[in-house]
Amino acid sequence: MRIGVIVPQGWTGEYDGWEPARAWARTVEVARSAERLGFESIWLFDHLHTVPEPKDELTFESFVALSALARETSRVRLGQIVICNGFRNPALTAKMAGTLDVVSGGRYELGIGAGWKEDEWLAYGYGFPPTRERLAALADGLEVISRMLAPGRASYEGRYARVAGAINLPRGLQEPRIPIMVGGNGPNVTWRLAARFADELNLDGMRPAEVEAVLPVIRSRCEEIGRDPASLAVSVHVWWGRRDWRTPGQDRRELLRAYAGLGVRRVIGLLQASATDDRALEALAEDAAAAGVAIG
Numbered sequence: 001m002r003i004g005v006i007v008p009q010g011w012t013g014e015y016d017g018w019e020p021a022r023a024w025a026r027t028v029e030v031a032r033s034a035e036r037l038g039f040e041s042i043w044l045f046d047h048l049h050t051v052p053e054p055k056d057e058l059t060f061e062s063f064v065a066l067s068a069l070a071r072e073t074s075r076v077r078l079g080q081i082v083i084c085n086g087f088r089n090p091a092l093t094a095k096m097a098g099t100l101d102v103v104s105g106g107r108y109e110l111g112i113g114a115g116w117k118e119d120e121w122l123a124y125g126y127g128f129p130p131t132r133e134r135l136a137a138l139a140d141g142l143e144v145i146s147r148m149l150a151p152g153r154a155s156y157e158g159r160y161a162r163v164a165g166a167i168n169l170p171r172g173l174q175e176p177r178i179p180i181m182v183g184g185n186g187p188n189v190t191w192r193l194a195a196r197f198a199d200e201l202n203l204d205g206m207r208p209a210e211v212e213a214v215l216p217v218i219r220s221r222c223e224e225i226g227r228d229p230a231s232l233a234v235s236v237h238v239w240w241g242r243r244d245w246r247t248p249g250q251d252r253r254e255l256l257r258a259y260a261g262l263g264v265r266r267v268i269g270l271l272q273a274s275a276t277d278d279r280a281l282e283a284l285a286e287d288a289a290a291a292g293v294a295i296g
Helices: 020-037 062-072 090-103 118-123 131-148 190-197 208-223 250-261 280-291
Strands: 002-006 041-044 077-080 108-113 154-157 162-166 180-183 200-204 233-238 266-270
Touching: 002 280, 020 041, 020 062, 020 280, 041 062, 041 266, 062 077, 062 090, 090 108, 090 131, 108 131, 131 154, 131 162, 131 180, 131 190, 180 190, 190 200, 190 208, 200 208, 208 233, 208 250, 250 280
Parallel strands: 002 041, 002 266, 041 077, 077 108, 108 180, 180 200, 200 233, 233 266
Antiparallel strands: 154 162
């Protein structure tokens, strides 16, 4: 198992009251520290307003910020956990992904989900379709993105997204294509989409016992379409507010050990303390080593 670090960008209030230039400098510093310490990957959220309530505080946009972080690092994998399909035309998303993969030297991973934060959708003029429609749009979006990242010109006609002979060059540097990670906890739709389109399924906030309980269902979603379940990696986004994640020590070591024992490919999480505490990531690396878990 590996560990991915979500670097501070303001979404959870870790930059409340900060000036933008100072906050960005700290984001860069944390990203560089994560690479120096040996973590496998760095990530950003794809959100526009702070959580849980929208406040007049900064939140850096994910694609622009991740492109900049690609130039500030050289080894770590990079991605969003996860982009909201509804915020961008999926063909444009594929174009942006291909460019970012080149900019990063082949280190980008495209994480994507249906989206959920209603206040952002409404404030930015997207409306807020029902869950069923957002999931149907995600299915069309994944069709478009998959075809745009494949060789040749892309065509697809769906209800929520379409392309007609679209050219997407560069498609990125990675072969056979940029990895796709679908995020979400829905067993009926999201996990089936992951089985069809993704290299990785990211479970949001699930504890080890919950992951253990759903692994057979995830395997069955692959078997339904004749896919080898071993080819779909499973990762977990660990919520930043959990005491056994944010607090160094034995509980966090046991948490990491439990995920690793289940065959989780990687855990990805934000340490809010990393915005102000240079030791936060070092302590996480030390806990991983004590738990026998590789970080990179």
